[in-house]
Amino acid sequence: MNTLPSNMERNELYPVFLKLHTLQTLIVGAGEVGFEKLSFILKSSPKARVTMVATWINPEIETLLNSAHEHFVQIHQRAFHPDDLQGHDLVIAATNIPELNREVQQAAKQLGKLINVADTPDLCDFYLGSIVTRGPLKIGISTNGQSPTFAKRFRQVLEAALPEEVEDLLPKLNEIRDRLGGDFAHKVRMLNQITSTLLTGMASCACGGNCTGDCIEFLKKP
Ligand SMILES: C[C@@]1(CC(=O)O)C2=NC(=C\c3[nH]c(c(CCC(=O)O)c3CC(=O)O)Cc3[nH]c(c(CC(=O)O)c3CCC(=O)O)/C=C3\N/C(=C\2)[C@@H](CCC(=O)O)[C@]3(C)CC(=O)O)/[C@H]1CCC(=O)O
Ligand SMILES: NC(=O)c1ccc[n+]([C@@H]2O[C@H](COP(=O)([O-])OP(=O)(O)OC[C@H]3O[C@@H](n4cnc5c(N)ncnc54)[C@H](O)[C@@H]3O)[C@@H](O)[C@H]2O)c1
Numbered sequence: 001m002n003t004l005p006s007n008m009e010r011n012e013l014y015p016v017f018l019k020l021h022t023l024q025t026l027i028v029g030a031g032e033v034g035f036e037k038l039s040f041i042l043k044s045s046p047k048a049r050v051t052m053v054a055t056w057i058n059p060e061i062e063t064l065l066n067s068a069h070e071h072f073v074q075i076h077q078r079a080f081h082p083d084d085l086q087g088h089d090l091v092i093a094a095t096n097i098p099e100l101n102r103e104v105q106q107a108a109k110q111l112g113k114l115i116n117v118a119d120t121p122d123l124c125d126f127y128l129g130s131i132v133t134r135g136p137l138k139i140g141i142s143t144n145g146q147s148p149t150f151a152k153r154f155r156q157v158l159e160a161a162l163p164e165e166v167e168d169l170l171p172k173l174n175e176i177r178d179r180l181g182g183d184f185a186h187k188v189r190m191l192n193q194i195t196s197t198l199l200t201g202m203a204s205c206a207c208g209g210n211c212t213g214d215c216i217e218f219l220k221k222p
Contacts, residue, residue, distance in 0.1 A: 001169075009108075017138060020041065020047070020215040021049060021072070023089040024088045024089050025041070025050045025089070025090045025092065026050075027092045027093070027094060028053050028080045028092075029054050029095035030057045031054070031094070031096060032094075033119065034052065034058065035064070038052065038073070040131070042064070042068065043131075044131045046071065047072055048072065048073075049072075050074070051076065051084070052211065054075075054133075055077065057070070080100065082096070084105040085107055086111075090115075090126075091108040091115045093108075093123075096118075100207075101117045104116050104117070116128060127142060130152055131140050132155055132158045132159055132160050132169055135171075137162075139158060141154055142159075143200075169198075176191070177191060208218075
């Protein structure tokens with residue numbers, strides 16, 4: 001039984017890592033908030049398929065897209081119509097008109113689409129989180145909507161604290177994983193042994209010093 005006061009509830013959201021390049025995302029509204037949402041999406045997922053529909057397009061969006069190496073963003077400058085939802089998997093409503101945001105939300109729900117109404121937690125199926133990326137590593141941060149500012153600050157702390165080497169480490173671990181022989185249980189045991197002290201820096205060699213490419217000493221090699 002949960003005995004915490006409602007404002008101290010444990011975060012029960014379930015994080016997933018979406019392939020936005022295989023899904024279609026619709027953003028309704030392209031003002032300050034629309035620009036911010038698009039920027040965060042493209043920063044994390046540059047190949048995201050996004051359609052924006054808005055009567056006014058923030059010029060910063062054009063600048064952002066012009067500076068991209070490549071992008072898959074389509075902009076339609078016109079008023080939202082419920083037909084715009086067709087063919088989209090995720091929907092973000094970010095207009096400055098609360099009634100319109102609610103209309104988008106209700107139309108999306110009727111079609112079974114997942115919807116985020118920017119800055120309106122009660123109308124969201126999902127929240128956008130703060131995101132840290134280091135090569136293959138991605139960390140999503142959620143405060144359960146309690147303090148997006150804390151999420152942003154914590155992202156900055158993690159970005160500063162995570163060593164650049166993490167980028168090289170993960171492909172090497174993947175190499176070891178492919179190279180390890182034996183049955184599944186053996187592989188899992190070895191991988192857990194190899195990584196047991198990885199993040200604390202207390203290196204222990206799983207092969208007793210005779211590294212053959214499946215231990216922590218191998219990971220340290222350039
Ligand atoms: C993470 C991030 C991602 C993103 O936006 O993509 C994000 N908000 C960010 C920043 C930010 N947003 C706001 C401020 C101003 C200061 C402040 O109010 O705190 C700042 C800080 C700043 O800009 O410095 C305003 C704000 N936001 C929400 C409300 C409504 C409310 O809380 O009731 C209000 C008040 C509106 C008003 O006053 O009218 C609600 C939501 N914002 C969320 C996400 C979801 C919860 C995430 C979580 O669980 O933490 C949720 C629930 C829904 C959603 O929008 O998905 C991004 C940081 C990215 C980064 O830098 O890493
Ligand atoms: N800007 C902020 O920092 C901020 C902070 C907190 C909350 N909010 C809230 O976020 C929401 C969006 O704010 P904003 O600053 O991005 O507003 P904005 O005025 O910059 O942009 C509004 C966008 O909605 C579009 N729009 C309006 N009617 C439309 C229609 N019929 N069809 C399609 N698009 C339409 C406009 O063309 C524009 O692109 C508002 O509810 C606002 O209160 C904004």
